[in-house]
Structures are given as structure tokens and as C-alpha cells.
Amino acid sequence: MKPVVRVLGRNANHVGDLFELLMKELLARQGFASFVRNAYKTGAEIDLRAAHRVTAQPLLCECKARGRRLDTNAIKVFFAEWTKEHATDQRLYAFVISLSGYSGTARQWYLELDAGTRQQFALLDSDDLLRQLEDSGAILSAAGVVELLCQRYSLEHVEDQWLSYSDSGLTWMLKYRTSSGEHLFTIVGPKGETLPTWRTAAVAKLLRRHVRGADFFGLDVRRKVQIHLFRNTAFSRDDLAAAIGESSPDVVAALAHLAQEGRIVRSAEYYSLSHDVVHFVNAAREFLETDDAVAFASSAYAQHIIGLPALIRYIDGRYHLEMEASEREALVGLMRMSPSALRYALFTDSARSLRTFAHIQEIITNPEEKAQWLTLHRLSLLQETLFRAIHDLTSEGTNLSEHLGSLGVKRFRIAARLVVIGNHWKSLRVHSEHNIAIAQAGGDIKAGSLISYTDPAEFHLWDGLLNLEAEEFGRAERDFKEALAAAKKAGDLAKTHAALNNLSLVFMRQKRWQTASEVLAEVLDAEPETYTPYTNMVICLGELGLRDEAAAVVRKAVERFPDAEKSAVIVQFRSGGRPPTV
Numbered sequence: 001m002k003p004v005v006r007v008l009g010r011n012a013n014h015v016g017d018l019f020e021l022l023m024k025e026l027l028a029r030q031g032f033a034s035f036v037r038n039a040y041k042t043g044a045e046i047d048l049r050a051a052h053r054v055t056a057q058p059l060l061c062e063c064k065a066r067g068r069r070l071d072t073n074a075i076k077v078f079f080a081e082w083t084k085e086h087a088t089d090q091r092l093y094a095f096v097i098s099l100s101g102y103s104g105t106a107r108q109w110y111l112e113l114d115a116g117t118r119q120q121f122a123l124l125d126s127d128d129l130l131r132q133l134e135d136s137g138a139i140l141s142a143a144g145v146v147e148l149l150c151q152r153y154s155l156e157h158v159e160d161q162w163l164s165y166s167d168s169g170l171t172w173m174l175k176y177r178t179s180s181g182e183h184l185f186t187i188v189g190p191k192g193e194t195l196p197t198w199r200t201a202a203v204a205k206l207l208r209r210h211v212r213g214a215d216f217f218g219l220d221v222r223r224k225v226q227i228h229l230f231r232n233t234a235f236s237r238d239d240l241a242a243a244i245g246e247s248s249p250d251v252v253a254a255l256a257h258l259a260q261e262g263r264i265v266r267s268a269e270y271y272s273l274s275h276d277v278v279h280f281v282n283a284a285r286e287f288l289e290t291d292d293a294v295a296f297a298s299s300a301y302a303q304h305i306i307g308l309p310a311l312i313r314y315i316d317g318r319y320h321l322e323m324e325a326s327e328r329e330a331l332v333g334l335m336r337m338s339p340s341a342l343r344y345a346l347f348t349d350s351a352r353s354l355r356t357f358a359h360i361q362e363i364i365t366n367p368e369e370k371a372q373w374l375t376l377h378r379l380s381l382l383q384e385t386l387f388r389a390i391h392d393l394t395s396e397g398t399n400l401s402e403h404l405g406s407l408g409v410k411r412f413r414i415a416a417r418l419v420v421i422g423n424h425w426k427s428l429r430v431h432s433e434h435n436i437a438i439a440q441a442g443g444d445i446k447a448g449s450l451i452s453y454t455d456p457a458e459f460h461l462w463d464g465l466l467n468l469e470a471e472e473f474g475r476a477e478r479d480f481k482e483a484l485a486a487a488k489k490a491g492d493l494a495k496t497h498a499a500l501n502n503l504s505l506v507f508m509r510q511k512r513w514q515t516a517s518e519v520l521a522e523v524l525d526a527e528p529e530t531y532t533p534y535t536n537m538v539i540c541l542g543e544l545g546l547r548d549e550a551a552a553v554v555r556k557a558v559e560r561f562p563d564a565e566k567s568a569v570i571v572q573f574r575s576g577g578r579p580p581t582v
Contacts, residue, residue, distance in 0.1 A: 003142040005099050005126045007065045008166040008206035019065040020047050022165045023097065026129075029136040032059060060085070060094035070098040072106045075123070082121055095122040097129060130163060138170065139163065139190040145172050148192040152286045153219060154261055155186075163190075166206055168199050173207060175214050180260065183214040194219050194290070197246060215253075221246050222254040226273075226283065227292060229264065230299035234272040273301050277314050280305045281346055288343040297339040298403035306335050306342065315345050319353040321378050331382055336407060337400070338389035345385050353380065390414055394434060411466045412436050457486040457495040464502055468509065477506045497528040504536055513543040524553070531561040535569040542573065 007022065009015035024035050032050040048061035062078045064070050075096055082094040102110075102123060110123050133139045140148070142161055149155050160175040170190040177183050185207070187200040197220045204216040224244040229235065235243065241251040255271055258264045263279050264271050273283075280302075287296035296302055305311055312328050323331065335342040356377055364370040392398045393412060404412075413434065420428040464479030480503040487495035500523040507516035517540040523533040534557035541550035554573060557564045564570055 003130065003161045003163060005129055005163045005165070006210070007099065008164050008203065015065050016063070018165060018167070019063045019099070022170075023048060023061055023063050024050075026132060026136060026138065027059070027061070029138060030132075058089060058092045060092065062094075062096045064096065064098040064100070066098070066100055069101045069103045070096070070106060071103045072109045075102075075106055075110070079121060086120070093120050095124050097124040099126050099129070101125045133163075133170075133190075139172075140192050142172075145188070145192045146174065149174060149186075149188065152289065153222070154282065159183075160185075160211075162210075164203060164207065166203055168203050171195065171200075171203050173203075173211070175211055178257070178260070184217045185211045185214045186217050186219055188219065194223050196220055197250070217253055217257065218250060221250045222258065223287075223292065225251060225254045225258065226263070226287075227295055227299075229271065229273050230296060230301045232300075234267070234270040236269045237271070240271070275305060275308075277305070277308070277310045280311070281314075284342065284346055288339055288346075293339040293343070294398065294400065294403060297336075297342055298406065302342075303336055303407075307332055315381070318350050319381050320350075320357045321353070321381055323378055323382070327379065327382055331385060334382075334385045334389045337404065337409070338385075338392040339398070340388035340392045341385040344388045345381060348384075353377070356380075393436070410470050455486075455490075455495075457483045457490060457492060457499065459483075460486060461495065461498060461502065464499075464506075468502070468506060471509070473506050473510055477503065480506065493526065494529060497523050497526060497530075497533065501528070501533045501536065504533070504540075508536065508540065511543070513540045516540050517544065524556075527560070531557045531564040531567065534561075534564065535567050538569050538573055 007015045007019045009018050020037055024037070027035075027048070027050055031052050031054060033053045034049075034051045036049040037047065047063045048059075050059045050061070051057065052059070060078075060082055064074070078094070078096055082092065086092045086094075102125070106123075110118070113121070130139075130142065134141050142163070146158050146161065150158065155174065155176050156179055157177040158174055159177060160173075162173045164171050164173055164187075171187050172190065172192065173185055173187050175183065175185040185204075187195065187203050187207075189195050197218050200216075200218050200220065204218075221244075224246060225240060228240060228244050237251060237255060238248060240255075241248045244251070255264065259266065259271075261279075261282070262274055262276065263283060265274050273279075284296065284302075287293060312323075312332065315331070316323055316328070331345065335345055357374075360370060360373045360377060364373055392400055393414065413436075416432050418428070418430045418432075460479045460483035464476045464483060467473075467476040467479055480499050484496060484499035484503065487493075487499055500519055504516040504519040504523075507513075507519065517537060520533055520537045520540065524537060528534075534553055537553050538550045538557075541547070541553065550573065554570055557570065
């Protein structure tokens with residue numbers, strides 16, 4: 001199967017214009033600029049003129065997208081123009097590119113030119129164009145696209161493949177035969193990526209006459225159907241079509257192919273995803289290498305399957321690890337948090353792990369030493385997935401805040417030490433720590449925002465707020481006491497008051513009203529800069545039944561802070577009701 005290039009347009013003139021535009025884009029990638037299309041000089045028409053941005057080397061290009069091979073006469077006309085201009089500027093490079101190739105006589109005429117001429121005047125064909133597009137990074141190779149799609153979408157028996165260029169840009173077309181004998185063709189982007197339905201439909205319309213006997217199947221509809229089912233339980237065909245905004249026939253085709261692969265199951269008129277581990281692994285292979293990786297990993301479907309003992313047994317057996325229960329639990333946690341950790345555990349090559357296990361069993365005879373090596377081997381996958389999870393958690397390109405929040409993660413810390421020793425390096429030792437807030441906790445913290453802790457008191461205050469929100473009261477009490485000590489040492493009154501007030505919240509949340517009031521008394525004696533400690537004291541005294549003392553605190557609060565009149569605690573207290581608790 002040799003891939004070809006087709007330029008798809010409304011008519012011959014449109015095809016010619018598109019081919020010139022494609023060559024302009026390719027040459028721009030190679031450093032050329034100052035393009036002039038359909039340039040005329042001394043009666044001859046040149047499709048493209050350009051000059052290199054760095055060297056200023058001039059270039060002439062003749063583009064032919066005809067259905068028949070180019071003959072000698074057409075080449076000689078262009079060669080004559082190049083010869084004339086080359087006499088003036090010997091740096092001038094020129095080439096003819098013909099998608100349909102060249103006649104035998106044209107090839108023979110060209111080969112009879114001297115080697116020096118052929119270095120500056122070239123004949124290029126479809127194969128040359130594919131190679132240059134690949135080298136410039138504009139496309140993935142033909143073999144690469146086939147391998148990618150066969151692996152990701154389980155395509156079978158690919159029979160034909162074209163690179164097309166149209167108003168919709170570069171696209172790959174693959175014609176294949178399913179296991180049931182049905183002939184289909186699909187269209188993807190230049191690097192094998194899924195394209196929106198409207199874009200593939202436009203290209204498919206232009207391709208119809210070239211792909212007779214095969215029906216078009218859009219991978220984007222397949223993708224949308226699965227993503228919708230990842231997030232939900234079961235849907236009817238019509239509900240699915242309405243939910244994803246695609247036509248019923250396209251949805252029916254996508255459901256049929258997914259059912260044929262075993263990905264989905266049907267009950268009456270409703271479709272849902274198969275919970276078989278093999279089908280989950282196939283779905284993960286399709287989505288974890290795409291922009292939908294987070295959507296897949298965070299879906300209710302993936303979160304459920306990741307927690308199944310069958311999946312962990314599959315992974316454990318794949319690497320021959322024999323993990324302990326706590327290690328399996330840790331691995332599940334990492335895979336639930338991080339798409340990269342899940343991808344690594346499912347798909348990284350297991351050969352090295354299996355070789356390592358075999359060598360340990362065969363070579364090491366001392367029982368204690370063997371046990372130590374087997375422990376290291378058992379933990380190897382967990383350590384590798386941890387590194388992938390750290391990458392996802394700290395990468396700007398992977399936003400996991402919403403996903404982590406849905407898992408109930410309120411914060412995470414990453415501590416690391418890097419030690420480098422080698423030639424020209426005496427020693428480099430770096431210690432670093434990240435502290436990230438995921439959910440709102442005792443204050444207005446935006447999801448995924450980095451908490452600075454250059455100020456030790458501020459660092460411990462944030463720690464305390466997050467632990468307080470998670471109702472980890474022992475840790476929160478310790479954090480606020482450490483913040484209090486650091487603030488007092490630095491002479492920072494504002495943070496001292498904040499630490500005391502937040503410490504009182506720890507006791508108030510536990511209904512330890514007396515202890516909380518004693519802490520707040522210290523704040524009020526120092527006359528804080530906000531009225532919050534006063535209203536917290538009103539709550540404590542009210543819960544202790546000391547209304548007269550609470551009334552005195554209300555008077556002092558309003559005297560110092562007139563806005564305190566509007567606080568819900570004071571309004572409720574004055575109305576004779578019980579002040580709201582924290």
C-alpha cells in the first residue's frame with residue numbers, strides 16, 4: 001500500500017490554486033518568504049517565486065496537480081526560463097513538482113542533464129512531497145498514522161491511504177475493511193488526530209467519487225458517543241444523538257461499531273459501556289494519548305473500573321510484581337488522580353520488569369538478599385507511576401484541579417530532594433516543596449492556586465485552614481500553634497491575631513466553647529484589626545449561656561467597628577435568638 005497525495009477542489013482551477021497554496025505553506029516551513037504567486041516575466045508564467053529569509057537564495061517553483069503524468073515539453077518551457085534567470089543569478093534554485101509523476105521520456109530527458117544542473121533544477125513527485133511534509137513536521141508519516149489508528153481504534157485490514165489537501169487543510173484518508181467484511185473509510189488530521197464532524201464531512205464529500213464501494217465513518221462521532229457514556233450510565237440512541245449534537249444515522253453507525261468491538265452493551269433501547277477490563281484497556285488506549293485524557297480518566301466509568309480488583313490483578317500480573325494490599329491501594333490512588341500514571345501502569349513495556357524478576361529468581365541465591373531485591377522490584381511500578389502523577393500535578397499543560405476537587409482532594413504537597421555529583425560538579429543539593437490548594441478552605445482560595453510559604457507563619461496558617469476544612473482538627477491545632485509561634489517571633493501582630501482566631505475555630509468546630517473563648521480572650525486583649533474575633537467570642541459566650549458577657553463584647557465590637565452592626569451573629573444575638581455557629 002503506497003500512499004499518494006490528492007488535492008481536492010471544486011474544479012481544475014481551484015485544485016491548481018490549492019496546490020500552490022500547499023507548496024507555499026511547505027516552503028514557509030523550510031525558511032522561504034516573499035512569495036509571489038503566478039508571477040509573469042518575459043511572457044512566461046511561474047507558479048511561485050520566493051526567497052530564503054536567511055540566505056536570500058531565490059527560488060522558482062512549478063506546481064502540477066494534473067491527472068496524467070507530466071511530459072517533456074511542459075518541463076522544457078520551465079527549464080528554459082530557469083536557464084535564462086540562472087545566467088544572471090547562479091544561486092537560483094528551481095523545481096517542478098508533479099503529483100501524478102513524469103512520463104518515461106521526461107525522466108530520460110532529465111537524467112541526461114549534467115549532475116551540477118540537476119542539483120539546482122529538480123523534478124519532485126508525490127513521494128518527495130510526502131517526505132518533505134513529514135521532515136518539516138507538517139504531517140505524521142503514512143506508516144505512523146496507520147499504526148496509531150490501528151492501535152487506538154482497532155482498525156483492521158487497512159487497504160488504501162491518501163494524504164489530501166483541500167480548503168479544510170491537510171487530512172489523511174484511510175480505507176479499511178472490518179472483521180465483518182464491511183468497507184469503510186475515515187478521515188483524520190495530518191498527525192492522526194480526530195477531526196470535528198463538519199470538517200471530515202466536507203472532505204468526505206470531495207472524496208466520494210474516489211472511494212466508491214466504501215461508506216464514510218467519522219471517528220469524532222465515535223469519540224463523542226464514548227465520552228458521553230463515560231460520564232453517564234445508559235442512554236437511548238435518540239437521546240445520545242441529541243446530547244452530542246450529531247445525526248441519528250452517524251450515531252447508529254458509531255454504536256454498531258462499538259458494539260461489534262464489545263465496548264458497549266445494549267439492554268432494550270439503552271446503551272451503556274462494558275465493564276470488562278479488556279474493553280476498558282482498549283478504551284484507555286484510545287483516549288489517554290489524546291486531549292481527552294483528563295476527561296476519560298476523571299469519568300465515573302474510569303474511576304469505577306480503576307478501583308476494581310480485576311484491573312489491579314491485570315496490572316500486577318502484567319509486571320509480575322505481587323504487590324501487597326497497601327501498595328495496590330496506593331497505586332489505585334495514583335491512577336485515579338493522574339492520567340499519566342494510569343497510562344504508564346496500563347501500557348508501558350513490561351519486558352524489563354519481567355526480565356528483572358526472572359534474573360532475581362535465577363541469579364540471587366542468598367534468601368535475605370533475594371527478598372530485598374524482590375521488595376525493590378515490587379515497588380518499582382509504584383515509584384514510576386508516582387513520577388508521572390507528579391508531572392500531571394505540577395504541569396501547566398494538565399489542569400487537574402476540577403478532577404481532584406471531584407475526588408474530594410483538598411490539597412496536596414510534593415517534597416523533593418535532588419542530589420547531583422559528577423565531572424565539574426562538586427555537589428548540587430536542592431530541596432523543594434510544593435503546597436497546592438484544590439478546594440476553598442476557610443478562605444477564598446482559587447482551585448489549583450499555589451500557596452506561597454516564604455513566610456513561615458503564612459505557610460502554617462494555610463496548612464491549618466486546609467486541615468480545618470478537612471476536619472483534621474489535631475493537625476489544624478498543631479499548624480495554628482506553629483503559625484502563632486512564628487508570627488510572635490517575627491513580631492507580626494496581624495498574623496498573630498489570625499493564628500489565634502483560627503485556633504479558636506478549631507475548638508469551636510469541636511464545640512469546645514470554653515477553650516475557644518480563652519484563646520479569643522487573648523486576641524481581644526490585643527485589639528485586633530477586624531471584628532471577626534469579637535463575633536466568634538459572642539458565639540462562644542452564647543453557647544456557654546453567658547449572655548451578659550456576650551452583650552458586653554457586642555457593644556465593644558460595634559464601638560470599634562460600626563460595620564459589625566450588620567453581621568449575622570450580632571443581628572441574631574440582638575433579636576434574642578441563638579447566634580449562628582461556625
